[in-house]
Amino acid sequence: xxxxxxxxETPSLYNLSYDDENVPQRELTDFMVTTxxxxxxxxCLDDRRSTDGDVIARGSVLANGKSLRVKTAPxxxxxxxxxxxxHLWVRSAAVWYRLTKPAKEYARTHExxxxxxxxxxxxxxxxxxxxxxxxxxxxxxxxxQAPYLKMKGYSEKELLSEKDFILAQIKNLxxxxxxAMTFIKELRDKQPGMGKKLGLSKKNSSSSLSIGSGxxxxxxxxxxxxxxxxxEGNTRLLKRAEKALNQIYKQKNxxxxxxxxxxxTDGCPDYLDRIPHPxxxxxxxxxxxxxxxxxxxxxxxxxxQVATNCREYNGNSHExxxxxxxxxxxxxxxxxxxxxxxxxxxxxxxASKKRKAAELPPSGKGSGKKSLKHARKNSKSSSLDVSxxxxxxxxxxxxxxxxxxxxxTNPDVCEKFQIAGSKYCSDECGLLVARxxxxxxxxxxxxxxxxxxxxxxxxxxxxxx
Numbered sequence: 001x002x003x004x005x006x007x008x009e010t011p012s013l014y015n016l017s018y019d020d021e022n023v024p025q026r027e028l029t030d031f032m033v034t035t036x037x038x039x040x041x042x043x044c045l046d047d048r049r050s051t052d053g054d055v056i057a058r059g060s061v062l063a064n065g066k067s068l069r070v071k072t073a074p075x076x077x078x079x080x081x082x083x084x085x086x087h088l089w090v091r092s093a094a095v096w097y098r099l100t101k102p103a104k105e106y107a108r109t110h111e112x113x114x115x116x117x118x119x120x121x122x123x124x125x126x127x128x129x130x131x132x133x134x135x136x137x138x139x140x141x142x143x144x145q146a147p148y149l150k151m152k153g154y155s156e157k158e159l160l161s162e163k164d165f166i167l168a169q170i171k172n173l174x175x176x177x178x179x180a181m182t183f184i185k186e187l188r189d190k191q192p193g194m195g196k197k198l199g200l201s202k203k204n205s206s207s208s209l210s211i212g213s214g215x216x217x218x219x220x221x222x223x224x225x226x227x228x229x230x231x232e233g234n235t236r237l238l239k240r241a242e243k244a245l246n247q248i249y250k251q252k253n254x255x256x257x258x259x260x261x262x263x264x265t266d267g268c269p270d271y272l273d274r275i276p277h278p279x280x281x282x283x284x285x286x287x288x289x290x291x292x293x294x295x296x297x298x299x300x301x302x303x304x305q306v307a308t309n310c311r312e313y314n315g316n317s318h319e320x321x322x323x324x325x326x327x328x329x330x331x332x333x334x335x336x337x338x339x340x341x342x343x344x345x346x347x348x349x350x351a352s353k354k355r356k357a358a359e360l361p362p363s364g365k366g367s368g369k370k371s372l373k374h375a376r377k378n379s380k381s382s383s384l385d386v387s388x389x390x391x392x393x394x395x396x397x398x399x400x401x402x403x404x405x406x407x408x409t410n411p412d413v414c415e416k417f418q419i420a421g422s423k424y425c426s427d428e429c430g431l432l433v434a435r436x437x438x439x440x441x442x443x444x445x446x447x448x449x450x451x452x453x454x455x456x457x458x459x460x461x462x463x464x465x
Contacts, residue, residue, distance in 0.1 A: 031059030137186035240338035
């Protein structure tokens with residue numbers, strides 16, 4: 001087994017930099033944090049009463065292609081470095097360590113700190129790159145579910161489990177713009193945990209979920225439409241509701257709910273006396289065929305009615321009631337996820353329309369498909385500029401005091417004038433600026449390709465703002 005060098009004996013060549021107080025900073029990889037013989041999360045440093053003994057880290061420090069196995073002095077704190085390229089740090093009394101990759105056997109223990117680090121870092125990036133109108137709870141939650149760079153995607157339940165930590169971080173950052181985000185305001189009102197359980201008492205609902213085979217751990221309560229979808233989004237969500245119904249219909253434990261209850265053959269002669277509004281999955285499927293549903297909420301109400309009827313007649317602890325509750329919760333999860341997906345798709349459509357509108361020639365005489373084609377055919381420029389040529393725009397602008405100079409200033413100042421509908425003299429000028437910005441993003445550590453895949457490029461955000 002490789003011996004570990006103590007922190008004090010580590011050569012200074014592994015000090016990559018120093019902070020304002022001249023404390024050395026090192027990079028630590030394949031790390032593991034322990035107290036005694038037990039692996040612990042670095043989050044335990046927030047409450048030292050939760051551990052007995054010193055908390056130390058072991059791993060490899062890196063510098064100039066060299067590595068050295070090191071054991072740190074007792075750790076006193078951990079923190080998140082925010083920015084375009086966030087980092088996770090721990091500190092002993094004498095050294096800062098930037099954590100990069102946990103040891104394989106420590107990965108599970110590190111999951112709590114990783115989740116807090118990645119959620120807070122991504123919320124910071126989104127909050128500092130998106131406009132305030134876009135930072136709604138549904139939008140941020142939807143974006144967090146997709147992976148970003150080397151960070152994982154996180155469910156709404158995981159987000160809510162870290163609600164207090166996230167709010168504390170936002171407060172400590174002391175940034176009024178971040179604190180004023182719509183997402184943060186809505187997050188404060190959200191309740192972590194299981195949430196509302198369709199009328200079941202806490203005692204009964206928890207016991208029923210533990211008995212069933214296939215309970216839904218990520219259930220966050222009864223779904224309520226956000227009201228933010230447009231007409232196309234609501235139509236698509238209704239189709240998702242039909243697919244969700246088909247999914248629960250095919251479950252093995254759904255057999256008691258596929259057809260209407262028959263009081264005679266099913267041995268429940270008083271069923272219709274006790275249940276005033278019978279409902280089953282087969283009837284819901286038939287209503288879909290007839291086009292009886294106009295919204296996904298109407299479907300959800302009927303699915304809930306099936307479970308409510310079953311619990312009312314059989315009692316909460318009956319195996320049928322347990323199955324009905326599990327299927328109901330599965331449907332709620334599917335429709336909630338469907339709405340989040342449609343909200344993200346709607347915002348993509350809106351952004352795409354804005355981009356396409358920006359590419360069209362000015363409205364009025366000569367605009368439209370024919371004039372667009374004509375402009376491209378007769379353009380002598382190598383750019384895709386579909387407005388009058390640069391020369392003509394300059395001449396026209398010289399004769400009009402309302403024209404403004406082109407906004408391009410890098411790498412040199414453009415002396416021509418803006419064309420209608422743009423702050424540049426041509427698309428070619430705008431593309432020069434765009435390429436420079438992409439280069440700056442890459443230099444800052446962004447992967448433009450991955451950002452586009454996650455529907456979250458800086459360029460897209462700024463174009464919408």
